[in-house]
Amino acid sequence: MPFFGVYAGMCMKQATDVFNDWAHRGKDEGMERGHGPAVREMLDLALGRVLSERDSFSFADLGCGNGWVVRLASQHDNCTKADGFDGAEHMIVKAKTIDSNNGYHLALFPQTKPPQQYDLIHSMEFIYYLHDPKQMLQLIHDEWLTEDGWVVIGIDHYAEHEESLGWPEALDVHMSTFSEREWIEMWKDVGFRDVHAWRANQSSDKPGTLAIIGKKGLR
Ligand SMILES: C[S@@+](CC[C@H](N)C(=O)[O-])C[C@H]1O[C@@H](n2cnc3c(N)ncnc32)[C@H](O)[C@@H]1O
Structure with missing residues (x-):
């Protein structure tokens, strides 16, 4: 089975190629609409935590797509800098065309090094495309976040989220699958504290987005 897993993973498309194509076809706008309610909930909670501890904040969105969350965060009065990073070239081209005030960077994860450290890192629907999301969480904790x-x-x-289990095959893209409990453990293992998980934008017919927030731990 491990051999088959590796083989299947090697034959699948790269997520960044799939989303580059989506950007060309305008499907990034659908993601912006679809993810909007959960992201607003996530940002509300996160900004409440960040601004209870500091007067202003720098912000980065990893796997930012067309950059809509960067623009949303940058509108906040206390936001001093907002940057977006994505590995799909046309997502970044689009982001730069829409907005010349904030920073958008063509960047492949996990290998990209942060140009600076940020007070708040956000990411929506990106991390499970990586083969080792725990490694990325560790990098966010150790390299991307300010103290x-x-x-x-x-x-x-x-x-x-049973319906989501068919997505890797449907999109022909690798997705790392973990339970809610496993994700939370991963966060704690890499050193995050004050970890809190909830289902954002949940309703009677929707399981909602598994949203997890945490703070960089003491060194
Ligand atoms: C489902 S989209 C979400 C985009 C955006 N966060 C949103 O909510 O609209 C996933 C994004 O992650 C990016 N991505 C996936 N794997 C990546 C990788 N290894 N490095 C950089 N970006 C990646 C894709 O290019 C895509 O834009």
């Missing part, structure tokens, strides 16, 4: 910085991440592909 006492916060991270908030939204995940729609998780074990308890």
Whole structure:
């Protein structure tokens, strides 16, 4: 089975190629609409935590797509800097065309090094495309966040969301699948404290986005 797993993973498309194509076809705008309610909930909670500890904040969105969350965060009065990072070239081209005030960077994860450290890192529907999301969480904790910085991440592909389990095959893209409990453990293992998980934008017919927030731990 491990051999088959590796083989299947090697044959699948790269997520960044799939989303580059989506950007060309305008499907990034659908993600902006679809992810909007959960992201607003996540940002509300995260900004409440960050601004209870500092007067202003720098912000980065990892896997930012067309950059809509960067623009949302940058509108906040206390936001001093907002940057977006994504590995799909046309997402970044679009982001730069829409907005010349904030920073958008073509960047592949996990290998990209942060140009600076940020007080709040956000990421929506990105981390499970990586083969080793725990490694990325560790990098966010160790390299991307300022001391006492916060991270908030939204995940729609998780074990308890049964419909999402068919997405890797449907998109022909690797997705790392973990249960809610496994994700939370991963956060604690890499050193995050004050970890809190909830289902954002949940309703009677929708399991919601698994949203997890945490603070950089003491060194
Ligand atoms: C489902 S989209 C979400 C985009 C955006 N966060 C949103 O909510 O609209 C996932 C994004 O992650 C990016 N991505 C996936 N794997 C990546 C990788 N290894 N490095 C950089 N970006 C990646 C894709 O290019 C895509 O734009």
